[in-house]
Amino acid sequence: MTTPYTHLGEALGTDFFSVQDEFSDEQWQRFMDVRKFVDHEVLPDINEYWDKAELPWHLFKRLGELNIVGDDIVGYGAAGMSPLSVGLVHMELHRGDGSLGTFLGVHSGLAMQSIAMCGSEEQKQRWLPAMSTLDKLGAFALTEPEHGSDSIALETTATRDGDSWVINGSKRWIGNGSVADLVIVWARDTESQEVLGFVVETPAEGYTATVIPGKVSLRALWQADIELRDVRVPDENRLEFARSFKDCGRVLANTRGICAWMALGHATAGYDAAVRYAKERTQFGKPLASFQIVQQRLVKMLADLTGMQLYCMQIGRLADAGKLSPTIAGLAKMNNTSTARTILSEARDLLGGNGILLEHHVVRHWADIEAIHTFEGTETIQTLIVGRDVTGISAFT
Numbered sequence: 228m229t230t231p232y233t234h235l236g237e238a239l240g241t242d243f244f245s246v247q248d249e250f251s252d253e254q255w256q257r258f259m260d261v262r263k264f265v266d267h268e269v270l271p272d273i274n275e276y277w278d279k280a281e282l283p284w285h286l287f288k289r290l291g292e293l294n295i296v297g298d299d300i301v302g303y304g305a306a307g308m309s310p311l312s313v314g315l316v317h318m319e320l321h322r323g324d325g326s327l328g329t330f331l332g333v334h335s336g337l338a339m340q341s342i343a344m345c346g347s348e349e350q351k352q353r354w355l356p357a358m359s360t361l362d363k364l365g366a367f368a369l370t371e372p373e374h375g376s377d378s379i380a381l382e383t384t385a386t387r388d389g390d391s392w393v394i395n396g397s398k399r400w401i402g403n404g405s406v407a408d409l410v411i412v413w414a415r416d417t418e419s420q421e422v423l424g425f426v427v428e429t430p431a432e433g434y435t436a437t438v439i440p441g442k443v444s445l446r447a448l449w450q451a452d453i454e455l456r457d458v459r460v461p462d463e464n465r466l467e468f469a470r471s472f473k474d475c476g477r478v479l480a481n482t483r484g485i486c487a488w489m490a491l492g493h494a495t496a497g498y499d500a501a502v503r504y505a506k507e508r509t510q511f512g513k514p515l516a517s518f519q520i521v522q523q524r525l526v527k528m529l530a531d532l533t534g535m536q537l538y539c540m541q542i543g544r545l546a547d548a549g550k551l552s553p554t555i556a557g558l559a560k561m562n563n564t565s566t567a568r569t570i571l572s573e574a575r576d577l578l579g580g581n582g583i584l585l586e587h588h589v590v591r592h593w594a595d596i597e598a599i600h601t602f603e604g605t606e607t608i609q610t611l612i613v614g615r616d617v618t619g620i621s622a623f624t
């Protein structure tokens with residue numbers, strides 16, 4: 228007799244509206260490479276790491292071998308993917324696991340992109356090649372203990388002192404902050420009051436990172452509280468084109484759309500597992516899938532999931548055409564993370580008691596979507612950004 232429910236985490240290839248027919252060969256190849264990696268390498272191992280809150284370095288390292296590090300950055304050994312491929316890769320990684328996907332999101336989407344978008348040519352040449360191979364790991368330090376949604380009011384300071392800068396302040400929730408080699412620190416110039424970006428190379432005197440304990444989302448990835456006490460950074464480590472908070476905002480706008488793809492990956496994992504389970508699980512002498520209420524719930528999940536897929540395809544097309552605005556990406560992030568939460572709650576419930584066991588590959592996604600819902604702008608903040616766009620009135624400063 229075969230053990231029941233052993234394949235719940237694996238892809239069903241859910242694509243009700245045939246959006247995959249539109250993939251180019253390059254997009255299809257990237258997508259399939261990551262799908263195989265997830266089904267054959269990530270799923271068998273990840274629950275143990277998530278359970279113990281340990282970092283799965285062997286899986287992190289495989290991202291470099293799969294040539295998917297660096298998103299759409301061209302040159303410097305980076306993946307140089309089309310924007311739609313970037314979305315597909317992040318979606319599929321998150322269908323496997325949120326910690327793994329967020330590891331890549333922080334390293335590529337935030338740290339490498341800060342250098343690619345705000346660095347000089349010399350700075351790109353200096354740091355990006357080693358980051359593309361994951362020989363150097365990146366982090367992005369914007370959030371502070373007192374400034375999350377209003378990070379524009381950050382209090383970390385940078386004071387010019389001859390050929391270098393002296394940085395002081397505290398950062399919170401910094402992914403990879405305790406293990407990164409290169410930390411992009413956003414700090415306010417005490418003279419001009421503008422927010423500037425610095426590459427802090429660790430270990431650095433005055434830089435301490437403490438992993439935040441007790442986290443129940445993205446457990447196989449660590450976030451840190453960071454203290455910067457008179458950390459001295461040479462001027463050549465100040466990102467040349469990070470001259471105000473707007474430049475930090477450009478980096479974040481770029482990753483906002485990717486969060487919509489991440490949410491789609493989590494929701495797909497939940498839906499696929501629920502469909503498989505409903506067919507396998509028998510109650511009252513019949514498979515769960517034969518009951519009308521169960522079918523209705525699965526179809527509602529599919530309708531929501533298909534809507535998320537269409538959102539993603541369109542933001543991918545717009546990004547390919549260079550037309551993805553921060554507000555469109557914001558609406559996609561808001562819609563997809565909140566819809567994914569609903570789908571994952573339904574999936575968890577449809578698995579009954581098995582739904583709260585890690586081995587069935589639903590509850591991990593159910594917990595992980597909470598972090599994605601919050602980071603890089605909460606649902607409420609995305610709503611306010613879009614609200615400002617449609618009304619012309621800002622409900623926040």
Ligand SMILES: Cc1cc2nc3c(=O)[nH]c(=O)nc-3n(C[C@H](O)[C@H](O)[C@H](O)COP(=O)(O)OP(=O)(O)OC[C@H]3O[C@@H](n4cnc5c(N)ncnc54)[C@H](O)[C@@H]3O)c2cc1C
Pocket residue numbers: 333367368369370374375376377399400401402403445450598601602603604605606607608622623
């Ligand atoms: C797992 C994880 C990883 C992260 N990784 C990083 C990282 O690598 N680097 C980094 O810099 N940061 C990171 N962050 C920080 C993240 O971006 C912030 O948590 C996020 O911006 C929200 O800030 P906050 O947690 O301080 O919540 P707050 O800003 O305090 O918000 C609390 C609540 O109030 C609501 N709210 C806030 N302002 C308003 C308003 N004007 N009107 C109505 N409601 C409002 C919010 O929507 C939310 O519901 C990470 C966070 C998490 C949880």
